[in-house]
Amino acid sequence: xxxxxxxxxxxxxxxxxxxxxxxxxxxxxxxxxxxxxxxxxxxxxxxxxxxxxxxxxxxxxxxxxxxxxxxxxxxxxxxxxxxxxxxxxxxxxxxxxxxxxxxxxxxxxxxxxxxxxxxxxxxxxxxxxxxxxxxxxxxxxxxxxxxxxxxxxxxxxxxxxxxxxxxxxxxxxxxxxxxxxxxxxxxxxxxxxxxxxxxxxxxxxxxxxxxxxxxxxxxxxxxxxxxxxxxxxxxxxxxxxxxxxxxx
Amino acid sequence: xxxxxxxxxxxxxxxxxxxxxxxxxxxxxxxxxxxxxxxxxxxxxxxxxxxxxxxxxxxxxxxxxxxxxxxxxxxxxxxxxxxxxxxxxxxxxxxxxxxxxxxxxxxxxxxxxxxxxxxxxxxxxxxxxxxxxxxxxxxxxxxxxxxxxxxxxxxxxxxxxxxxxxxxxxxxxxxxxxxxxxxxxxxxxxxxxxxxxxxxxxxxxxxxxxxxxxxxxxxxxxxxxxxxxxxxxxxxxxxxxxxxxxxxxxxxxxxxxxxxxxxxxxx
Numbered sequence: 001x002x003x004x005x006x007x008x009x010x011x012x013x014x015x016x017x018x019x020x021x022x023x024x025x026x027x028x029x030x031x032x033x034x035x036x037x038x039x040x041x042x043x044x045x046x047x048x049x050x051x052x053x054x055x056x057x058x059x060x061x062x063x064x065x066x067x068x069x070x071x072x073x074x075x076x077x078x079x080x081x082x083x084x085x086x087x088x089x090x091x092x093x094x095x096x097x098x099x100x101x102x103x104x105x106x107x108x109x110x111x112x113x114x115x116x117x118x119x120x121x122x123x124x125x126x127x128x129x130x131x132x133x134x135x136x137x138x139x140x141x142x143x144x145x146x147x148x149x150x151x152x153x154x155x156x157x158x159x160x161x162x163x164x165x166x167x168x169x170x171x172x173x174x175x176x177x178x179x180x181x182x183x184x185x186x187x188x189x190x191x192x193x194x195x196x197x198x199x200x201x202x203x204x205x206x207x208x209x210x211x212x213x214x215x216x217x218x219x220x221x222x223x224x225x226x227x228x229x230x231x232x233x234x235x236x237x238x239x240x241x242x243x244x245x246x247x248x
Numbered sequence: 249x250x251x252x253x254x255x256x257x258x259x260x261x262x263x264x265x266x267x268x269x270x271x272x273x274x275x276x277x278x279x280x281x282x283x284x285x286x287x288x289x290x291x292x293x294x295x296x297x298x299x300x301x302x303x304x305x306x307x308x309x310x311x312x313x314x315x316x317x318x319x320x321x322x323x324x325x326x327x328x329x330x331x332x333x334x335x336x337x338x339x340x341x342x343x344x345x346x347x348x349x350x351x352x353x354x355x356x357x358x359x360x361x362x363x364x365x366x367x368x369x370x371x372x373x374x375x376x377x378x379x380x381x382x383x384x385x386x387x388x389x390x391x392x393x394x395x396x397x398x399x400x401x402x403x404x405x406x407x408x409x410x411x412x413x414x415x416x417x418x419x420x421x422x423x424x425x426x427x428x429x430x431x432x433x434x435x436x437x438x439x440x441x442x443x444x445x446x447x448x449x450x451x452x453x454x455x456x457x458x459x460x461x462x463x464x465x466x467x468x469x470x471x472x473x474x475x476x477x478x479x480x481x482x483x484x485x486x487x488x489x490x491x492x493x494x495x496x497x498x499x500x501x502x503x504x505x506x507x508x509x510x511x512x513x514x515x
């Protein structure tokens with residue numbers, strides 16, 4: 001059974017149509033990336049799939065007992081709230097200290113458990129968010145532009161980490177991104193959103209699609225392209241049958 | 249023991265501090281200071297209605313505080329900035345309340361008691377109501393603590409963990425209404441928000457975890473009540489404001505102390 005399915009999904013905020021006619025599924029273990037320009041409704045789509053905003057039209061079905069690990073784009077912690085990393089990892093369900101240390105080590109920040117969240121760097125902070133998501137043994141990781149604010153090597157290693165985690169735990173990964181040149185290569189499937197689903201498929205299919213080019217042009221070139229090139233060979237093995245997901 | 253008015257006053261204040269400590273932390277963390285103020289000011293309207301309809305002041309203020317909190321939630325996000333909405337509602341509620349009281353026939357109400365509190369006049373029955381209300385709030389927050397904290401951090405994060413942030417907001421709204429109703433007697437409508445915010449803010453300087461901050465806020469609230477009563481006794485000052493003055497002094501000292509400590513450590 002699919003982890004999350006949306007049929008004929010539409011979203012309106014204050015009479016403004018944000019999304020319409022969205023058909024979406026994500027299977028166990030799949031890496032799916034939602035890309036779109038600013039204001040395309042990509043984050044709204046993720047939040048609808050998360051269950052934060054009720055759909056205006058259409059239906060969203062989640063697998064029974066689905067465990068979601070959510071990594072928000074930003075987490076503003078009020079300076080009035082003293083929050084040690086260990087306490088954050090235990091929200092809302094208490095986690096064992098050994099499990100917390102293992103999760104932090106897994107995401108590459110083994111030493112921060114005694115620190116306060118406010119003292120972490122941007123990269124450490126994102127990794128702690130990921131560690132918290134992993135502690136819940138999720139069936140699916142949902143990431144909203146998780147690398148916003150990270151530098152290029154930081155983004156690369158973060159996405160590498162996500163891939164490794166997927167390989168180890170078999171959890172599905174649904175992420176939203178606008179830096180698609182970086183994330184595209186790691187994905188089994190890319191969904192290009194601009195109010196509706198413009199095109200969908202394997203990264204190289206979407207990259208070549210005229211709808212995608214119309215939205216994004218021919219990319220940013222330079223440094224980003226270098227990285228993308230670097231990773232192209234690694235991910236072509238994902239032997240997914242994309243035909244069944246094509247937008248109809 | 250309960251025959252002594254000072255003992256009753258102290259116990260009542262301590263009971264309120266037990267509730268305002270952890271609740272005040274959430275008010276600080278969620279930036280609800282003005283929200284607390286609006287709810288508290290509405291209490292005067294509750295007093296007027298309670299006197300007019302001859303129902304218990306406690307019930308009247310709690311109901312109006314609840315209605316106020318609901319109105320704020322409904323109006324929030326309707327085009328006005330939150331602080332404008334709250335500013336309109338807080339002061340309107342107070343003004344309507346004061347005007348409404350003046351309409352009451354045959355009742356000469358001493359409003360000072362409701363505006364600034366009358367902790368020294370706490371009866372055994374008052375004490376029981378205050379203790380009951382505080383226990384309710386403390387229990388509510390204790391029960392929902394982790395969910396409240398998660399929802400405070402991020403509503404989306406809460407959703408992903410299966411927590412309904414709207415429900416947690418409701419819990420806080422309810423707790424706030426009860427606290428306003430029980431604290432009216434202690435510090436009065438104008439200073440209830442102070443009792444929520446100042447101990448919590450002072451506790452922030454001492455605490456390194458959310459739980460520690462809640463406990464410290466209770467402690468600081470308790471000390472403020474005790475100190476305020478002493479001040480009131482020795483210098484014949486109004487007791488409600490005296491409690492807030494002591495809390496403010498503790499805030500000043502803890503802020504200064506924390507800054508000093510940080511500077512010493514940095515050396």
